[in-house]
Amino acid sequence: MAGSSTPAAGGGGRPPLFATEKPKRMVAYRLYACTIFAGILLIWVYRATHIPPREGNSLGWRASLGLLVADVLFGLYWVLTLSVRWNPIRRTTFKDRLAGSYGEDQLPGVDIFVCAADPALEPPMLVISTVLSVMAYDYPPEKLNVYLSDDAGSAVTFYALYEASEFAKHWIPFCKNYKVEPRSPAAYFAEAATPHDACSPQESLRMKELYKDLTDRVNSVVHAGKIPEVPESNRRGFSEWNETISSEDHPSIIQILIDRNERKTVDVDGNVLPTLVYMAREKRPQEKHNFKAGSLNALIRVSSVISNSPVIMNVDCDMYSNNSESIRDALCFFLDEEQGQDIGFVQYPQNFDNVVHNDIYGNPINVVNELDHPCLDGWGGMCYYGTGCFHRRETLCGQIYSKDYKEDWARGVGTAQSADELEEMSKSLVTCTYEHNTPWGIETGVRYGCPLEDVITGLQIQCRGWRSVYYNPVRKGFLGMAPTSLGQILIQHKRWSEGFLQISLSNYSPFLLGHGKIKLGLQMGYSVCGFWALNSLPTFYYAIIPSLCFLGGVSVFPEITSPWIIPFGYVAVAAYSCSLAESLQCGDTAVEWWNAQRMWFFRRTTSYLLAAIDTFGGMLGVSESGFDLTVKVNDSQALERYKKGKMEFGPISGMFVILSTIALFNLVCMVAGLGRVLWFEGAEGLGPLFLQAVLCVAIVAINAPVYEALFFRKDSGSLPSFVTLISLCFVSSLCLQAI
Numbered sequence: 147m148a149g150s151s152t153p154a155a156g157g158g159g160r161p162p163l164f165a166t167e168k169p170k171r172m173v174a175y176r177l178y179a180c181t182i183f184a185g186i187l188l189i190w191v192y193r194a195t196h197i198p199p200r201e202g203n204s205l206g207w208r209a210s211l212g213l214l215v216a217d218v219l220f221g222l223y224w225v226l227t228l229s230v231r232w233n234p235i236r237r238t239t240f241k242d243r244l245a246g247s248y249g250e251d252q253l254p255g256v257d258i259f260v261c262a263a264d265p266a267l268e269p270p271m272l273v274i275s276t277v278l279s280v281m282a283y284d285y286p287p288e289k290l291n292v293y294l295s296d297d298a299g300s301a302v303t304f305y306a307l308y309e310a311s312e313f314a315k316h317w318i319p320f321c322k323n324y325k326v327e328p329r330s331p332a333a334y335f336a337e338a339a340t341p342h343d344a345c346s347p348q349e350s351l352r353m354k355e356l357y358k359d360l361t362d363r364v365n366s367v368v369h370a371g372k373i374p375e376v377p378e379s380n381r382r383g384f385s386e387w388n389e390t391i392s393s394e395d396h397p398s399i400i401q402i403l404i405d406r407n408e409r410k411t412v413d414v415d416g417n418v419l420p421t422l423v424y425m426a427r428e429k430r431p432q433e434k435h436n437f438k439a440g441s442l443n444a445l446i447r448v449s450s451v452i453s454n455s456p457v458i459m460n461v462d463c464d465m466y467s468n469n470s471e472s473i474r475d476a477l478c479f480f481l482d483e484e485q486g487q488d489i490g491f492v493q494y495p496q497n498f499d500n501v502v503h504n505d506i507y508g509n510p511i512n513v514v515n516e517l518d519h520p521c522l523d524g525w526g527g528m529c530y531y532g533t534g535c536f537h538r539r540e541t542l543c544g545q546i547y548s549k550d551y552k553e554d555w556a557r558g559v560g561t562a563q564s565a566d567e568l569e570e571m572s573k574s575l576v577t578c579t580y581e582h583n584t585p586w587g588i589e590t591g592v593r594y595g596c597p598l599e600d601v602i603t604g605l606q607i608q609c610r611g612w613r614s615v616y617y618n619p620v621r622k623g624f625l626g627m628a629p630t631s632l633g634q635i636l637i638q639h640k641r642w643s644e645g646f647l648q649i650s651l652s653n654y655s656p657f658l659l660g661h662g663k664i665k666l667g668l669q670m671g672y673s674v675c676g677f678w679a680l681n682s683l684p685t686f687y688y689a690i691i692p693s694l695c696f697l698g699g700v701s702v703f704p705e706i707t708s709p710w711i712i713p714f715g716y717v718a719v720a721a722y723s724c725s726l727a728e729s730l731q732c733g734d735t736a737v738e739w740w741n742a743q744r745m746w747f748f749r750r751t752t753s754y755l756l757a758a759i760d761t762f763g764g765m766l767g768v769s770e771s772g773f774d775l776t777v778k779v780n781d782s783q784a785l786e787r788y789k790k791g792k793m794e795f796g797p798i799s800g801m802f803v804i805l806s807t808i809a810l811f812n813l814v815c816m817v818a819g820l821g822r823v824l825w826f827e828g829a830e831g832l833g834p835l836f837l838q839a840v841l842c843v844a845i846v847a848i849n850a851p852v853y854e855a856l857f858f859r860k861d862s863g864s865l866p867s868f869v870t871l872i873s874l875c876f877v878s879s880l881c882l883q884a885i
């Protein structure tokens with residue numbers, strides 16, 4: 147199977163538009179996995195047969211029972227993770243064949259959705275740079291329709307989009323004439339000072355000036371919070387706003403800013419521009435709006451009236467297109483005659499453009515992008531993760547796949563209706579009450595009621611018989627923004643792990659919903675993230691109990707001279723070496739790997755733990771989950787600290803108390819525990835406690851930034867002494883348990 151490619155289409159049809167390859171390394175990996183599994187089994191045997199008698203101070207007995215459970219859970223979780231290593235595949239597309247087989251006029255229409263929610267957290271300039279980047283795709287503009295959903299219903303965002311529609315008349319021809327990449331103006335002008343494309347320095351300078359004017363105008367409106375006079379011909383849209391409008395309470399607003407029909411808009415070269423639509427669905431305080439999922443569903447309906455293209459792509463407002471050919475790449479999958487019929491969606495990886503070298507948060511997720519996702523693809527079902535994804539419209543509307551299903555690639559809306567009519571029609575589709583008593587949010591559109599609406603929607607589509615594809619080109623399709631403060635990251639991961647756990651424990655779990663419909667490997671693949679939150683429990687246990695026992699001189703691992711130490715040592719050393727090797731192979735540095743390990747530890751002991759608690763609370767009806775927006779602006783000092791690799795803790799939160807408690811507790815255990823053993827028993831005394839000492843030292847080492855923030859840093863990103871105080875209370879009560 148090594149290096150095998152998919153067969154060419156036979157019998158005179160169009161040639162295949164993509165190929166699938168399987169890499170060779172898998173045999174070695176599978177052998178290695180077998181040895182790890184043997185090690186895990188031996189650890190289980192050891193745990194089950196080495197429970198000390200329950201007498202006197204029963205710490206050893208209790209701890210051994212707990213570790214038995216923890217080791218079993220870790221082992222089972224490891225088995226799940228095999229699914230995202232077992233079967234990776236790699237896809238390549240043939241865009242030249244696409245061009246050979248389909249004329250430009252035969253290409254399908256594409257609707258692009260951009261979601262924004264809050265002009266304070268998501269600056270309008272960021273939003274319109276993303277919009278401009280997707281308007282400038284290398285694709286026939288009369289087939290391209292771009293929709294911005296503004297969940298804040300903000301006049302400022304609308305103003306920015308209006309300015310973008312004017313700027314597009316210069317920007318799009320510039321991009322196309324000079325084959326500029328990337329096509330987000332913000333990203334383009336932030337890159338190298340010397341333009342690397344065919345354009346002359348004067349041209350580039352002229353464009354840069356125009357862009358600077360745009361930025362100044364938009365930002366001054368953002369600061370003033372007031373809209374200036376705009377030309378009479380374009381005033382119409384602004385009259386929608388008045389004093390009574392607020393972000394939580396406003397009617398539906400829909401404005402077609404660029405339209406191909408009667409108000410035909412052309413660029414400076416006289417070419418038509420892609421349709422551009424602003425949408426703010428109605429919001430009322432008493433009505434649930436279902437966050438991003440609600441916006442996407444509103445966009446699906448509005449676009450069905452205005453353009454109704456067979457392909458839909460959606461991005462978050464901070465994730466710009468970095469590759470102008472992405473639409474054509476995605477179409478290579480959908481339009482392939484042999485293998486494309488059952489492909490429901492094409493997901494691109496998430497990559498970031500604001501991450502620095504040796505990022506302290508371990509943000510380059512290369513292993514996920516280069517190994518995990520190709521494996522999900524290998525099982526026939528890359529998940530949908532909410533941004534950078536192309537769908538067939540029908541898959542989002544509940545269509546079930548069957549062999550007889552024929553896509554109408556030519557579908558679309560004619561040019562009969564005027565923009566005013568279209569706006570009126572679509573407004574009625576995005577009122578608060580429109581979805582009442584309809585299948586929207588349940589069977590139709592993106593699913594509601596879960597913080598990971600996208601993943602569950604993707605799973606539902608796969609369970610209706612569609613396959614999905616993962617495409618990771620060399621020039622990244624999209625670049626987004628990673629949060630660069632620990633507090634933000636932990637909140638984001640809490641939302642994700644909570645969403646995943648909710649899915650895993652519901653009727654929509656990949657094992658129940660997917661039973662008989664998707665492959666076992668894919669069910670397991672989903673569960674790797676699905677059980678992140680539960681995996682926090684054994685991690686938390688491992689972070690406290692062995693160290694506590696070390697402090698009390700109670701051994702809970704095999705002695706250094708016992709043969710039982712071999713499976714423990716082997717599993718730990720081999721698993722971590724393999725993980726490091728994978729990271730390096732996927733392009734991370736060793737420092738990034740180490741930082742990523744630290745983040746795993748932090749997330750598991752905070753975000754995931756709280757997510758597990760909240761999920762169970764939610765099942766008992768105590769708590770309800772929301773969508774805490776990720777901040778996309780940082781103050782300049784924080785940004786400086788980030789660049790220097792200083793961890794940004796930010797405002798006090800319960801999560802930091804947990805982090806510093808674990809860090810301080812292990813520090814105490816290490817110092818007092820080592821001191822006690824060496825003082826009373828000498829070096830031989832370490833024999834039975836060796837593995838615990840190693841574990842404790844490792845936890846202290848990984849927590850270095852926490853100690854720095856607690857004791858040495860004075861800047862506003864460090865941990866306040868209040869956190870130290872509370873943590874010390876917890877630490878002392880924990881230590882008392884050892885006595």
Ligand SMILES: O=c1ccn([C@@H]2O[C@H](COP(=O)(O)OP(=O)(O)O[C@H]3O[C@H](CO)[C@@H](O)[C@H](O)[C@H]3O)[C@@H](O)[C@H]2O)c(=O)[nH]1
Nearest residue numbers: 261262263297437438441462463531532533597638775776
């Ligand atoms: O009420 C809301 C809340 C959010 N959004 C938009 O949703 C997107 C994602 O929000 P963000 O705060 O950036 O969350 P992230 O954690 O960065 O998002 C990741 O995680 C989400 C699921 O938790 C996915 O939907 C996203 O695609 C994925 O990038 C942004 O464009 C928001 O404007 C809305 O449109 N309406």
Ligand SMILES: [Mn+2]
Nearest residue numbers: 462464627776
């Ligand atoms: Mn985001």
